[in-house]
Amino acid sequence: MSQANPSVGQWALWRDRLLKLQSDKPHLVLLGLMLFLAFLAMDPATWFVLTISGMAMGTMLFLMASGMTLTFGLMSVLNLAHGAFISLGAFVGAVMLTGALGVYTVSPSLGWNLLAILPALFAAMAVAGVVGWLFEVIVIKPVYGDHLKQILVTVGGSIVLIQLIEVTWGANEIPVPRPGALRGAFVIEDWVPLIGGLVMEKFRMVALILGLTVYGLMLWVIDRTRLGILVRAGVENREMVEIQGYRIGLLFLGVFIAGSALAGLGGAMWGMYREIITAHMGEELMISVIVIIILGGLGSIRGCFYGALLVGLINLYIGYIEPRLAAVATVGLMVGVLMWRPQGLIPVIKV
Amino acid sequence: MSEPILTLTGVHADIDQYHILHGIELQVPRGELTVLLGRNGAGKSTTLRTIMGLTKVPRGSVTFNGKDITSWSTSRIARAGIAFVPENMGIFGQLTVRENLVLAGTHGPLDQARLDWLFDLFPPLKKFWDRPAGNLSGGQKQMLAIARAMVEPRDLLLVDEPTKGLAPAIIDDLATAFEELKAREVSILLVEQNFSFSRRLGQTVAVMNDGQVVHSGTMAELAQDSALQQDLLGLGLGAHQ
Ligand SMILES: Nc1ncnc2c1ncn2[C@@H]1O[C@H](COP(=O)(O)OP(=O)(O)OP(=O)(O)O)[C@@H](O)[C@H]1O
Ligand SMILES: [Mg+2]
Numbered sequence: 112m113s114q115a116n117p118s119v120g121q122w123a124l125w126r127d128r129l130l131k132l133q134s135d136k137p138h139l140v141l142l143g144l145m146l147f148l149a150f151l152a153m154d155p156a157t158w159f160v161l162t163i164s165g166m167a168m169g170t171m172l173f174l175m176a177s178g179m180t181l182t183f184g185l186m187s188v189l190n191l192a193h194g195a196f197i198s199l200g201a202f203v204g205a206v207m208l209t210g211a212l213g214v215y216t217v218s219p220s221l222g223w224n225l226l227a228i229l230p231a232l233f234a235a236m237a238v239a240g241v242v243g244w245l246f247e248v249i250v251i252k253p254v255y256g257d258h259l260k261q262i263l264v265t266v267g268g269s270i271v272l273i274q275l276i277e278v279t280w281g282a283n284e285i286p287v288p289r290p291g292a293l294r295g296a297f298v299i300e301d302w303v304p305l306i307g308g309l310v311m312e313k314f315r316m317v318a319l320i321l322g323l324t325v326y327g328l329m330l331w332v333i334d335r336t337r338l339g340i341l342v343r344a345g346v347e348n349r350e351m352v353e354i355q356g357y358r359i360g361l362l363f364l365g366v367f368i369a370g371s372a373l374a375g376l377g378g379a380m381w382g383m384y385r386e387i388i389t390a391h392m393g394e395e396l397m398i399s400v401i402v403i404i405i406l407g408g409l410g411s412i413r414g415c416f417y418g419a420l421l422v423g424l425i426n427l428y429i430g431y432i433e434p435r436l437a438a439v440a441t442v443g444l445m446v447g448v449l450m451w452r453p454q455g456l457i458p459v460i461k462v
Numbered sequence: 463m464s465e466p467i468l469t470l471t472g473v474h475a476d477i478d479q480y481h482i483l484h485g486i487e488l489q490v491p492r493g494e495l496t497v498l499l500g501r502n503g504a505g506k507s508t509t510l511r512t513i514m515g516l517t518k519v520p521r522g523s524v525t526f527n528g529k530d531i532t533s534w535s536t537s538r539i540a541r542a543g544i545a546f547v548p549e550n551m552g553i554f555g556q557l558t559v560r561e562n563l564v565l566a567g568t569h570g571p572l573d574q575a576r577l578d579w580l581f582d583l584f585p586p587l588k589k590f591w592d593r594p595a596g597n598l599s600g601g602q603k604q605m606l607a608i609a610r611a612m613v614e615p616r617d618l619l620l621v622d623e624p625t626k627g628l629a630p631a632i633i634d635d636l637a638t639a640f641e642e643l644k645a646r647e648v649s650i651l652l653v654e655q656n657f658s659f660s661r662r663l664g665q666t667v668a669v670m671n672d673g674q675v676v677h678s679g680t681m682a683e684l685a686q687d688s689a690l691q692q693d694l695l696g697l698g699l700g701a702h703q
Contacts, residue, residue: 138558297494337565340557340564340565341559343554343556343557343561343566344554344557344561344565347554347555347556348552348554350536350552351548351563353535353536353537353540353553354514354516354536354537354540354548354552355537355540355548355565355566355568355610356523356537356540356541356568357537357568358535358537425641450701459556
């Protein structure tokens with residue numbers, strides 16, 4: 112019994128730490144919990160592959176969702192046409208890869224392949240960004256501050272954009288060839304003692320690295336630059352940003368263009384990942400996008416990133432354990448998180 | 463005497479469907495501190511917000527530095543040289559103290575000498591430099607709010623009830639800051655309920671009631687005339703000595 116007291120003290124200490132962790136860093140707790148539970152539910156090699164793949168999927172979803180969370184956070188604009196920009200990016204990327212850059216994509220050299228992917232992604236971003244610019248000025252600007260009108264107008268705008276994509280590139284599905292060196296998988300035998308051999312799709316690694324790079328860049332802009340301070344300030348209190356002499360309308364426009372470009376980038380990546388695209392793919396992805404931005408806390412870039420990772424991971428884990436439940440799991444995740452934290456994982460405080 | 467820096471002529475203002483200001487006549491002399499007094503709900507805050515272009519002005523005009531700014535956007539008015547500290551202070555709680563000040567400096571990097579001056583006036587700003595401003599106490603937030611308006615030279619400062627809810631010692635610090643601004647001949651329009659504070663600082667005074675300016679004159683005159691105080695503000699003699 113003499114040892115009971117210190118150990119009770121220890122236990123209380125750990126409990127307090129844990130409670131603090133779950134209130135300060137709920138996203139890390141949830142991520143850790145999910146990784147751990149999945150690890151118990153499958154063999155280590157499968158777990159490793161699914162985890163990397165889920166994170167790759169998550170970072171692509173993050174690219175698509177980040178623009179939407181920022182436009183909502185900053186301007187409280189509900190842009191339900193965001194999905195159309197995802198499709199647009201996918202088509203522009205695919206057309207570049209099969210058309211102008213075709214010579215490089217069929218080459219078996221990884222260097223040439225990457226050199227082809229980058230301009231294709233830039234083109235996707237540029238076209239989505241320019242269309243986003245027009246869309247903001249023509250469709251969004253007249254309905255600032257009115258959510259009902261925003262829903263009606265952006266759903267209409269979405270239909271128009273998707274029709275335009277179909278008129279331009281046809282209504283059928285288009286196959287997207289992956290560049291030569293990025294087809295197939297790395298096969299590693301007896302790689303790590305615990306995990307053993309594994310098969311890892313190459314493109315997912317590229318997607319993961321690219322997604323993490325963009326996330327890092329965005330964090331740098333948001334955390335370190337004056338523009339980032341301005342965006343965070345605008346999310347918190349628009350009026351005060353104007354009172355300090357900044358033209359909030361220009362900031363809105365800039366963020367909207369960036370958000371559309373990111374949707375285009377995510378769409379182009381997704382197209383290469385799925386190897387097949389349709390004009391409606393963006394709309395189908397919007398459910399995940401909306402779950403992610405609500406899960407993460409509207410307007411929060413970090414929250415959006417972790418929300419996207421969680422959605423990507425749960426999709427693949429549950430898809431492996433019980434495929435029929437994969438779609439339900441995503442929504443279940445959101446409902447569970449909202450019951451625990453109604454403002455999302457990393458809420459943004461507004462005035 | 464030179465032109466007033468700010469003149470409101472017959473200004474009406476609407477918020478939604480409500481008609482709040484009914485023909486304000488107000489002049490803020492250049493290089494002086496003008497106090498705007500009045501009972502709760504008289505329209506003082508609305509007057510400041512109207513100057514900043516934050517309400518609709520169906521009639522009347524606002525002239526600043528000889529320019530008619532009535533229909534200008536808020537950001538343009540700010541860039542023309544008016545700083546505004548609203549009643550709720552408008553601190554960005556998620557930003558650090560440093561970031562709040564960086565954003566307030568619209569002409570580029572902050573001037574170190576001016577920053578040191580602000581640190582002298584408000585030491586907590588230096589101490590909590592890299593902390594989220596949302597964690598500051600009410601008084602420290604008010605210091606930050608005023609420091610933001612001072613971080614670059616401005617022609618006119620509009621400050622809404624800076625002493626609200628603050629302890630006497632901090633109110634003293636704020637008074638010192640306003641004295642220093644006066645010494646630098648910054649024009650200030652201050653809304654203030656604390657009469658001993660406003661009497662100490664104010665050179666000119668305007669009193670509002672029900673959306674109109676009902677009295678304007680020098681502070682010295684009002685400070686000596688307790689019958690007038692009683693009449694305009696309902697202040698008991700000696701209650702706020
Ligand atoms: N958003 C609003 N909607 C409707 N009425 C408003 C609004 N804001 C202010 N008012 C009304 O306008 C009048 C003037 O308000 P204002 O805030 O300017 O008064 P004030 O002199 O600053 O008062 P206080 O000393 O209490 O701060 C009040 O009658 C108030 O009820
Ligand atoms: Mg007021």
